[in-house]
Amino acid sequence: MSTAMAGGVADVGGVAVSGECGGGCSSIYVFVAIFACVMFVHASGEVGAVLLIIRCTDKHDKAMAMGVIQFAIGVFGNVPCPIIFGAAIDAACRLRDVACGITGACASYDSDNLRHFFLGQYIVAYLGLIVRYQVPDQERG
Numbered sequence: 001m002s003t004a005m006a007g008g009v010a011d012v013g014g015v016a017v018s019g020e021c022g023g024g025c026s027s028i029y030v031f032v033a034i035f036a037c038v039m040f041v042h043a044s045g046e047v048g049a050v051l052l053i054i055r056c057t058d059k060h061d062k063a064m065a066m067g068v069i070q071f072a073i074g075v076f077g078n079v080p081c082p083i084i085f086g087a088a089i090d091a092a093c094r095l096r097d098v099a100c101g102i103t104g105a106c107a108s109y110d111s112d113n114l115r116h117f118f119l120g121q122y123i124v125a126y127l128g129l130i131v132r133y134q135v136p137d138q139e140r141g
Contacts, residue, residue, distance in 0.1 A: 050066075053065050053066060053069060054066075084121075085118075088114065088117045088118065088121075089106075089109070089114065090106070091113070091117070092109045092110045092111075092113045092114035092117065093106035093108070093109055093110075094106075094108045094109060094110050095107045095108035
């Protein structure tokens with residue numbers, strides 16, 4: 001079995017060592033703390049959204065409203081997410097296995113590229129939501 005780079009064939013004369021590469025990440029605790037705060041704020045909004053749906057719909061339409069919301073989450077969240085994240089993971093691949101001329105699984109990922117894509121995607125999504133809900137609609141005046 002040989003290994004191939006994303007752009008061509010790699011030199012297979014190197015040495016592999018078991019385990020993770022060296023180089024500690026000193027800011028991982030800061031990242032985890034910020035990420036936990038963001039997820040807490042996001043999760044607290046979910047409860048309010050469900051309560052708003054339950055209180056603002058007619059008694060006979062509550063089940064339909066909850067069904068429509070779950071359908072929208074499924075269509076706009078659960079369907080495109082694996083496609084987008086899968087494309088990001090494939091794009092961050094540095095080294096793919098090749099056996100019998102068939103390209104296989106990724107053997108090594110560019111972690112910086114992957115990290116920038118995922119965090120950048122979340123930042124763009126949140127900024128888009130903030131701009132969307134802060135800019136007044138033309139109809140409201």
